[in-house]
Amino acid sequence: MSTKTIIVTRPAGQARQLIEVLSHHIEHGGVAKRSLPEILSLPLLTIAPKSDDHLADHIVSALSNADLAIFVSPNAIESVMRLLEQDWQDFSKKIIPIGVMGGSSQLALKNHGIGLEENPTPIIIPKNNEQWDSEGLWQELQSLKWDWQHKKVVIFKGGGGRDWLADTLKNAGAKVEAISTYVRIPLDIDNPAWHAIRDLDFSKSLWLLTSSEAVRYLGQVMQDQFTQNLNTASALCPHHNIADAAELIGFGEVFTTEPGDEALVKATLAWLTI
Secondary structure (H helix, E strand, C coil): CCCCEEEECCCHHHHHHHHHHHHHHHHCCCCCHHHCCEEEECCCEEEEECCCHHHHHHHHHHHCCCCEEEECCHHHHHHHHHHHCCCHHHCCCCCCCEECCCHHHHHHHHHCCCCCCCCCCCEECCCCHHHCCHHHHHHHHHCCCCCHHHCEEEEEEECCCCCHHHHHHHHCCCEEEEEEEEEEEECCCCCCHHHHHHCCCHHHEEEECCCHHHHHHHHHHHHHHCCCCCCCCEEEECCHHHHHHHHHCCCCEEEECCCCHHHHHHHHHHHHCC
16 A cells, blocks of 8 residues: 655745655654655745846835835745845835735744844734735735825735735835746756656645645646646645635645644644544
């Protein structure tokens, strides 16, 4: 009887950390050694930060008169800070508040000392982790009671992605500048990581899906390259938008968790007991 398989679909660096945490909890969670699952890394997208002098100058110029900066992900934070190599509070004569959508981004800011300064940078984040998304951040921003018609907002994002928050801020009267600081590169179909997927028993697989764009790419690959389909496989998603995408490409069973790795690990352990 084949063992269960967990497929982590994050970019390689982020996947490594989650796999280590998962492995630790599984090995110390009472799972019999003969039943230990196999954990595979399938980095459906690779994050490639943009790096050119023109972009760096553009960011510095945009921040010089910004009233709010929004980072859509930890990748946006890392790409901007790596590109500029400068303390956040050096970009403007005033301290620019930062809006983020979840705990991973908040942690990434802290890793760069942002929010920990002598006069801390205000970090705006949805209070309820079940609302760690664009809509949740907008609710939090509305509580500030700002006159958006007199505010400039800079949004740091990847290429493509949702424009809902930018459109909502524009509709509220804000001047919005969205700057793409990284691109997502799909996993080449010839990459060896796909080989293990071809031999997989899909009925005993759990796919950890953390990006709607990655899910859509997976669906495209499955349709074009695989004779198997996903209707016997299970998916675990930390947001309803990702879960909707997983259902659309044909996953037989889709579970939605709260955001954050802790919830992903807990739900994965629960699946292993089924």
